[in-house]
Amino acid sequence: MECRVLSIQSHVVRGYVGNKSASFPLQVLGFEVDSINSVQFSNHTGYSHWKGQVLTADELHVLYEGIKLNNVHHYDYVLTGYTRDTSFLEMVVDIVQELKRANPNLVYVCDPVLGDHGSMYVPQNLYPVYKNKVVPVADIITPNQFEAELLTGKNISTEKDAVEVMDLLHAMGPDTVVITSSDLPSRLGDRFLVSLGSQRKVRPDGSRTTQRVRIEVPKVDAVFVGTGDLFAAMLLAWTHHYPNDLKTACEKTFSVMHHVIQRTISYAHKLAGPGRRPSPPQLELRMVQSKADIEDPAIVTEATVIS
Amino acid sequence: MECRVLSIQSHVVRGYVGNKSATFPLQVLGFEVDSINSVQFSNHTGYAHWKGQVLTAEELNVLYEGIKLNQVNRYDYILTGYSRDMSFLGTVVDIIQELKKANPSLVYVCDPVMGDQGAMYVPENLLPVYKEKIVPLADILTPNQFEAELITGRKIKTKEDAVEVMDLLHAMGPETVVLTSTDLPSKHGDQFLVALGSQIIVKPDGTKTSQKICMDIPKVDAVFVGTGDLFAALLLAWTHHHPKDLKAACEKTVSAMHHVIKRTITHANEMAGPGKRPSPAQLELRMIQSKADIENPAIVVEAKVLQKSSH
Numbered sequence: 001m002e003c004r005v006l007s008i009q010s011h012v013v014r015g016y017v018g019n020k021s022a023s024f025p026l027q028v029l030g031f032e033v034d035s036i037n038s039v040q041f042s043n044h045t046g047y048s049h050w051k052g053q054v055l056t057a058d059e060l061h062v063l064y065e066g067i068k069l070n071n072v073h074h075y076d077y078v079l080t081g082y083t084r085d086t087s088f089l090e091m092v093v094d095i096v097q098e099l100k101r102a103n104p105n106l107v108y109v110c111d112p113v114l115g116d117h118g119s120m121y122v123p124q125n126l127y128p129v130y131k132n133k134v135v136p137v138a139d140i141i142t143p144n145q146f147e148a149e150l151l152t153g154k155n156i157s158t159e160k161d162a163v164e165v166m167d168l169l170h171a172m173g174p175d176t177v178v179i180t181s182s183d184l185p186s187r188l189g190d191r192f193l194v195s196l197g198s199q200r201k202v203r204p205d206g207s208r209t210t211q212r213v214r215i216e217v218p219k220v221d222a223v224f225v226g227t228g229d230l231f232a233a234m235l236l237a238w239t240h241h242y243p244n245d246l247k248t249a250c251e252k253t254f255s256v257m258h259h260v261i262q263r264t265i266s267y268a269h270k271l272a273g274p275g276r277r278p279s280p281p282q283l284e285l286r287m288v289q290s291k292a293d294i295e296d297p298a299i300v301t302e303a304t305v306i307s
Numbered sequence: 308m309e310c311r312v313l314s315i316q317s318h319v320v321r322g323y324v325g326n327k328s329a330t331f332p333l334q335v336l337g338f339e340v341d342s343i344n345s346v347q348f349s350n351h352t353g354y355a356h357w358k359g360q361v362l363t364a365e366e367l368n369v370l371y372e373g374i375k376l377n378q379v380n381r382y383d384y385i386l387t388g389y390s391r392d393m394s395f396l397g398t399v400v401d402i403i404q405e406l407k408k409a410n411p412s413l414v415y416v417c418d419p420v421m422g423d424q425g426a427m428y429v430p431e432n433l434l435p436v437y438k439e440k441i442v443p444l445a446d447i448l449t450p451n452q453f454e455a456e457l458i459t460g461r462k463i464k465t466k467e468d469a470v471e472v473m474d475l476l477h478a479m480g481p482e483t484v485v486l487t488s489t490d491l492p493s494k495h496g497d498q499f500l501v502a503l504g505s506q507i508i509v510k511p512d513g514t515k516t517s518q519k520i521c522m523d524i525p526k527v528d529a530v531f532v533g534t535g536d537l538f539a540a541l542l543l544a545w546t547h548h549h550p551k552d553l554k555a556a557c558e559k560t561v562s563a564m565h566h567v568i569k570r571t572i573t574h575a576n577e578m579a580g581p582g583k584r585p586s587p588a589q590l591e592l593r594m595i596q597s598k599a600d601i602e603n604p605a606i607v608v609e610a611k612v613l614q615k616s617s618h
Contacts, residue, residue, distance in 0.1 A: 011318075011342075011344065013341050013342060013343050013370055013373070013374060014341045014374060014379060024331070024334050027331055027594075027595050028335065028598065030595055030596070031595070032595060034320050034321045035318075035320060036320050036347075037318065037344065037347055040343075040344055040347075040362075040370065041370075041373065042370050042371075042372070042373025042374045042377070043373060043374070043377060043379070047377050048376070048377060049373055049376035049377050050373055050377075051369050051370060051372055051373030051376070052369065052370055052373060053362075053366055053369070053370075055347075055360075059360055062358045062359065062360075063320055063347065063348075063349050063358060063359055063360075064349075065349070065358055066320070066348065066349025066350060066356055066357055066358030066359060067320060067321060067349045067350070069355070069356035069358070070349070070350060070354050070355060070356050070357075070588060072321060072350070072588050281377065281379050287334075288334050288337060288338070288339060288340075289337070291334075291335065291337075
């Protein structure tokens with residue numbers, strides 16, 4: 001398999017977020033990963049302390065120029081996630097547009113990280129950039145419910161709302177949308193959350209078809225960091241292998257997540273000791289230890305095809 | 308296996324040198340790798356063009372401070388390679404000394420990158436820093452012949468010279484020394500180069516001895532970049548699994564290198580086309596594609612034990 005991904009995300013010295021979370025899994029699955037580190041921090045910002053440096057939009061451009069001057073700016077995928085800087089995000093858009101001109105088949109996988117649980121945790125001025133510039137060039141997006149609602153201006157109270165929101169997102173650009181988590185009630189009870197996916201395809205005769213799926217995902221009683229980044233990377237990998245079968249791509253992706261998270265929470269509790277809540281360092285994803293699950297995930301979550 | 312490595316090396320967006328070369332192999336072998344990127348360049352400097360940014364000694368210190376403030380400055384291994392900045396190297400020394408205080412069992416694997424084929428390709432003022440500060444802290448050292456000669460001030464013309472130079476390096480600090488390549492003639496002919504290794508072993512009665520080994524490695528007609536970084540990372544991994552058996556550790560390391568290099572040159576020649584020399588971009592190591600060989604290298608090079616001598 002010759003498949004090259006350009007991933008523009010954070011780097012942390014210790015732990016698994018951003019490029020640290022995305023690179024290893026993609027590499028073990030056989031993808032060549034070129035990575036531009038948007039920041040270099042000691043660790044993620046959920047620890048008591050964090051220190052490091054950020055890349056400016058200019059410096060991003062300089063790095064891209066290096067790749068271009070050598071005529072190696074040919075990518076099959078671009079992957080982006082958490083950003084805090086509008087000029088950086090706009091430079092990313094310019095780069096994606098140029099890469100799409102170099103390879104019209106390029107697939108841009110975008111996690112439109114804006115916030116969660118009803119509030120934004122990036123500067124507000126990123127919102128119009130995502131809405132007007134980023135999402136329109138994205139092919140696959142992985143918003144959570146809050147981000148999907150923010151981007152479309154429509155609230156999700158029922159599954160029907162979610163389907164409408166995903167259709168609105170398709171109309172903005174991406175043919176594949178996965179709402180990674182929602183507050184919708186799961187038919188399996190309150191120990192589960194509901195995720196939804198939608199993939200729009202054009203048939204040979206020119207007509208449009210949409211496959212929609214719902215996934216019941218077991219909740220875990222802990223706050224993980226880097227799971228969204230891992231999710232987007234794995235969705236890239238599994239939609240690559242199943243480009244016309246969102247159901248299977250989602251089953252593999254959500255199953256991998258489950259294995260990594262289970263291994264992580266077990267280990268975190270061991271480290272913390274009985275009755276104690278694990279700390280952020282203890283909750284770092286057990287990425288390296290989950291290599292076999294990443295390579296060949298046993299399917300533990302089933303996706304249901306809905307209307 | 309719970310083993311955490313701090314690797315302080317370059318990052319390139321595209322290709323495999325520095326941390327890009329070292330991280331993936333160590334991760335697939337089960338090591339936790341914390342990586343501080345000393346630079347971020349678009350690609351290595353053997354391409355027609357390269358662009359990017361460097362980390363200052365101060366910025367390195369800031370990153371380390373973050374790790375320390377969270378009390379997670381505990382490592383089993385440190386790994387360093389190519390550096391061009393004397394003050395950066397000085398800060399690296401400070402960090403290693405502090406990490407060794409935090410964990411006295413820490414193993415510092417050092418590739419003392421200074422030059423090759425008779426010429427230095429880093430600033431000259433790095434030599435005294437390596438000689439006086441870095442090498443004394445190192446536990447495992449992977450110099451080529453030129454670097455070993457520079458550090459010890461002694462030339463290598465025969466195997467006996469090489470043995471003496473490795474002993475001089477032991478006396479400076481590292482218990483394990485691998486001369487990754489030399490000009491010594493191989494008994495297999497001129498399509499092979501000679502590499503040597505030496506490891507100090509403490510016997511049960513407390514006396515010291517050393518295991519010295521020699522390997523004949525097939526030459527490949529191409530210039531690779533990042534192979535030294537891969538070598539040091541793999542030697543870290545295999546000496547971890549074979550801490551008292553340098554022969555086994557080197558056989559695995561050199562064999563894995565061979566598989567990666569063969570896969571790389573085959574692919575590069577395919578991409579370049581018949582009769583054309585592959586470009587630097589085409590010669591990037593086929594790292595991802597070599598995962599199985601990295602995880603479990605078939606042994607294709609045998610190390611010969613030279614002698615056991617007491618010290």
